[in-house]
Amino acid sequence: MSKKISGAEYPLSKIFSSEFEYVIPSYQRPYAWTVDQASELFDDLKSFYETEDEEGYFLGSIVLIKNEDRPFAEVIDGQQRLTTLTILFSVLSSVHDGANKDELKGYVVEPGKKAEKIDPKPRLTLRERDKAFFRKYVQEFRLDELAELDESALENEARANILRNAVHLRKSVEAAFNTPEELLEFASFLLTRCFLVAVSTPNEASAFRVFSVMNSRGLDLQPTDIIKADIIGKIMGEEDRQEYNDKWEEMEVELTRDGFRDLFTYLRMIYAKEKAKRTLLEEFRLHVLPDNPDPREFIDDVLEPYADALEDIRKASYTAVSHAETVNFYITWLNRIDNSDWIPPAMLFLKKHKNSPALLADFFQRLERLAAYMHVCRIYVNERIEIFGNLIAEIEEGKELDDMDWLHLDEDEMELFRDTLDGNVYEFTPRRRNYLLLRLDSFIADGAATYDPKILTIEHVLPQTVDDDSEWAKWWPDGDQRKAWVHRLANLVPLNKKKNSAAQNYDFDKKCDTYFKGKSDVSSYALTSQVLSKKKWTPAILQARQEQLLDVLIENWELEGDEE
Template sequence: MTKKITGAEFPLAKIFSSDFDYVIPSYQRPYAWTPVQAGELFSDLYDFYCKEDKEDTYFLGSIVLIKEEGKPHAEVIDGQQRLTTLTILLAALTHRAAGSIRDAFHRYLCEPGNVLEGLPQKPRLSLRERDREFFKEYVQDVALGELLGLDAAQLDTESQRNIQANARLFLQRLEAVFGNDSQAATQFGQFLVQRCFLVAVSTPSQQSAFRVFSVLNSRGLDLLPTDIIKSDVIGKVKPELRDEYNETWEELEVETGRDGFAEVFGHIRMIYAKDKARRALLEEFRERVIDKVSSAETLVTEVIEPYTQAYLVAKYAQFVSTANAADVNDLLHWLNRIDNSDWLPSAMRFLAQHGSNAAYVHWFIKRLERLAAFMHICAYDVNGRIERYARVLNALEKPHAMAQPVTAVDLTEAEKKSFLKQLDGEVYSMTARRRNYLILRLDSFLADGAASYDPAVLTIEHVLPQTVAKGSQWETLWPDFLQQLHWVHRLANLVPLNQRRNSQAQNHDFDRKKKAYFMGKQGVSSYVLTTQVLNTATWTPEVVEKRQRELLDVLATSWELK
């Protein structure tokens, strides 16, 4: 078999002809174009069509195929998004047409067959197995009315929802620009099949096709590293098991979502490598993970599947057990509020190993949340976080159990001391993400887990204002400027509010500030911290100092820092 790479420019009339029999391989990602990309394509095509020069041609980009010369069978390595979307557009034009025009359009969707030439009747494009019959029934057999009548929430996959949404978009756009003018719509169809071109690059070698793909610019959404990893891994599975393992892979991808699945692979890389990524994920995953696992089957069943399930539990707080589940999921919710996901590999590694031991899971996740909060509040950079979590991942590789737990997740005495110092410092000077996390976490400790936090607007406000006006009540209560300066940005003087900053109210006297600014519409606050202030008669340095000691004690007790 020759390894020759060929490339030629073809009009869509040739692209959607018996010269090509397109198949989307199982390892390819699902159909992912939304009405955003489909709408851009239609606008580009229609704007070009409306130009005065009716002989000019429109270039749609390139597709990369594994295809032997002279044979129609073509595996699509790159270009499935455009081929699928163009098929939906042609189906929308077919739906609007009648008689011989409808038949002519339909020939681009399905091979009508020819007994004399040995051509069977079949669709010109076969999607991945999961969506193949759906696409044939509703798009290629032009049942768009029935397609739009389906409840999107009941469709099996995101691909099917995208197919339905894009069919609706094209029908709406065609109606908007052509109305009932069937002749004008037909002329637009003629433009599509005669004057719109794709470059088809073909090679019989998969390796060669991927090499071509990697250097070609494409109008479509790029393949993610996970798509190419899938082709490597599933291709190495024993032939009799390949369908089963491919189905497992696709189920995991559906559960996590496309971007989530890519995130899983990044975290698995960290579990194995325990250091910062320095090269592309595809390259590092092959070297750090695939090369360390005995077989493709083992990689799927003992690495990708359990770590993906652990990721779903950790990312979406879905821990299930007869004991401790609510406490564990509450901790996972707080972990997910942190502005980085560097904690996830440790959680995934632990849950994949010990997820069935509810008591040990609670023990570990409680300490992991404290560790993550410590590094978040103390402003560790990514290198510091990765280095610290690497110690946990290394410890997780050694034997451990509830009787002899993995102590690397615990804070050291030096870390506890550093944490307490930060908590007792000028909290308001932290970045908004860090101080918001700390104050909401403190409020949750005071509420004993009874409160939930999902404010559309969250502001952290000072009780003692940042600027004390001359002659105000505040000046009487706080005559010492250095005392004002010492306490104004500390924890005890801060309250969370579910409203936008009110610059006029910030300098009100204490009683007026409580009534006009700190109370909600019902005269109460959503937050325990703010309610405590509402129930305080006055706001003197002595009150604030006592409150600071109490709040620090709550944090030190709840996070076990003493």
């Protein structure tokens, strides 16, 4: 038995062949890629396919416990990519009425070869809890049935991610390729020009050692270290070189090593105004350094001011004689959003207008609305980057705020925002749901409340399950009506406590007294206090509350649109 660690680059045609039989161990986390990551993967692959005729596309590496003489491979790192690629191949084989199923089916399921004693089986087996679900719908190509499932009834988030990603990828593929022939050309690109590095080791200990080394954050050489050598090395004179080296290291200490790398990532975006296509080092040398040939000027006029801006943004610590509290208020809410794509335009505007606090307050209010729209409405990463790239260009042009088209929402975007706010909010991802409820609460509290809960749960007032002999059944006899309202904004309240499965189905009065009230018989949330003031929780009350809460959001986020 071989004991050596081996690694090689393989095209996807080899990765999804009888040479590998992937199994996700039970101790691995569930499938966690959302539509955001799946969309980004597909968009990147499609863009590369359309613009590069001969180059290969590198998809990263996977780490396996695998003996060289056996296909069986436990996946230590790479589960998310392998699972998403399997979904993509299942989609490719199913669209256009499955015209390419015979061509592509074998990359999802090993068809078996009796002469070679290879049994038919899926090429990838998920964790025990989800493998039957994945096999039934994805690996048996039953995507139509998968799309018809009720997402809220699925057993866990991994299955919901499988459903969402399959539906999204299918829509994307159908929109991108009009004929079976076009689709097969794209599939050929995936199989022959897209590569993964498979690192294999025969035992668990060495596999985790490899994984640890590959993902180590320690003091490994960073792109910023190489950029530093490029820049500091051009400064003539030992004294000057030492002075600027000290400045560089002081910024790195202040921002932390990871934060300093983020600074360079954001700088790249400010200069490039588009999604990165190469490594940070390559992109920085391509987009940033040519515009900043003098190393002293780059450090004094670019790096230091942007580092200061990033520090103010990370800590919401902008200072000024006036309006600083307002600026930091909006920055605090921006920092609650689940992505950092808004930071480059924020850094640029803060650097340019640091001494105009009233203007900054106006800008950050508008930026928070734009970022909130994209967060709540789940606008995916590529579209976000395009929007913020165009906004950066407008800031650089010196446009007035009212003339920045990319800072504002158009009529269609406002309508989407309103419709999303009026939908089943509880079915949002936790980060989106929590953000929206707390932001709404802050509007009701007129900005006076502060939010730093160690525990936050979003609870239903009208329970998801209603007993036939309960008070809820009398107030809400229509099951369809309950289903239409239970997950909407008006029926949700934030609490600083863990979920209590027993309390969730209490009658209204008992639920308010024993579950919704805090230690002092009040709630720290304005939304929850409003519920405590009610005597009943009927459809009419919920309807009125929904309209009131939507009006609050529409007024504060200025979503009225043009009156026709």
